[in-house]
Amino acid sequence: MWLLAFIILALIVGFFVLPRIRLHYVLTKAFPSAYSKILRQNVRGYSRMPTHLQMQLKRKIRQFLHEKTFVGCAGLEITDEIRLTIAAKACLLLLNREIAVYPKLTHILVYPSAFIAPRQQLAAGGIVTHTNQTLSGESWSDGRVILAWDQIITNTFQDDFEHDVVIHEFAHQLDSEDGSANGAPVLQTTAAYRSWSQVMEQEFTRLQNALANNEMTLIDPYGATNPAEFFAVSSETFFQKSHQLAQYHPALFALLKAYYCVDPREWG
Ligand SMILES: [Zn+2]
Numbered sequence: 502m503w504l505l506a507f508i509i510l511a512l513i514v515g516f517f518v519l520p521r522i523r524l525h526y527v528l529t530k531a532f533p534s535a536y537s538k539i540l541r542q543n544v545r546g547y548s549r550m551p552t553h554l555q556m557q558l559k560r561k562i563r564q565f566l567h568e569k570t571f572v573g574c575a576g577l578e579i580t581d582e583i584r585l586t587i588a589a590k591a592c593l594l595l596l597n598r599e600i601a602v603y604p605k606l607t608h609i610l611v612y613p614s615a616f617i618a619p620r621q622q623l624a625a626g627g628i629v630t631h632t633n634q635t636l637s638g639e640s641w642s643d644g645r646v647i648l649a650w651d652q653i654i655t656n657t658f659q660d661d662f663e664h665d666v667v668i669h670e671f672a673h674q675l676d677s678e679d680g681s682a683n684g685a686p687v688l689q690t691t692a693a694y695r696s697w698s699q700v701m702e703q704e705f706t707r708l709q710n711a712l713a714n715n716e717m718t719l720i721d722p723y724g725a726t727n728p729a730e731f732f733a734v735s736s737e738t739f740f741q742k743s744h745q746l747a748q749y750h751p752a753l754f755a756l757l758k759a760y761y762c763v764d765p766r767e768w769g
Pocket residue numbers: 669673730733
């Protein structure tokens with residue numbers, strides 16, 4: 502009886518108490534100045550962010566780096582610059598919210614450049630075709646995100662600021678936290694789900710119609726692929742082109758502003 506109680510106590514301490522103590526210790530450590538320098542260089546708008554958001558971001562980055570494992574692929578050596586840049590962009594999506602830091606995510610695999618992903622497709626008649634797709638990022642619901650480092654750096658220093666593969670793939674992670682990647686992340690109320698589907702459906706249809714009419718679009722045409730891609734792509738636009746999104750798609754901007762609990766126009 503005493504032995505059983507001891508084992509249960511040891512399990513509770515091992516699985517719940519010690520990790521919390523370790524995390525608390527990590528979060529109270531000073532943020533190295535070398536880390537801050539990387540944020541200023543590689544995270545657009547970081548220097549102009551309000552101080553309280555910078556503090557929050559650093560805290561979430563600390564937790565992200567503590568909990569997630571980075572794996573260099575195809576010979577890439579993982580550096581602080583790689584870890585900080587990815588963690589910062591991923592944690593931008595979590596500011597002002599008391600939510601877990603991507604609880605299902607365990608590993609970030611980083612390739613030096615676009616990687617080849619084998620694909621299987623089941624066609625009519627049961628024929629399986631195998632193809633190779635070249636990708637700059639991929640999000641899996643089994644706890645992995647795969648990214649191409651040169652794409653991240655290109656996104657960081659591009660002129661039009663349109664794309665951000667890290668924001669894109671981590672929006673997919675948020676989308677799949679409820680078990681299905683359908684373009685709707687976890688929301689707090691039934692009313693929130695209702696207005697989410699209403700606005701998203703309208704804007705998704707608007708993008709499809711614009712493309713059918715060969716019109717220029719602010720939101721990347723890839724968003725018309727399906728609702729999950731529309732959420733990921735419009736999240737990129739929200740953080741990267743916040744002023745234009747607010748001007749040309751006010752309902753979508755308001756919806757994403759309410760969800761992400763930030764207004765990137767403050768530092769964009
Ligand atoms: Zn995607």
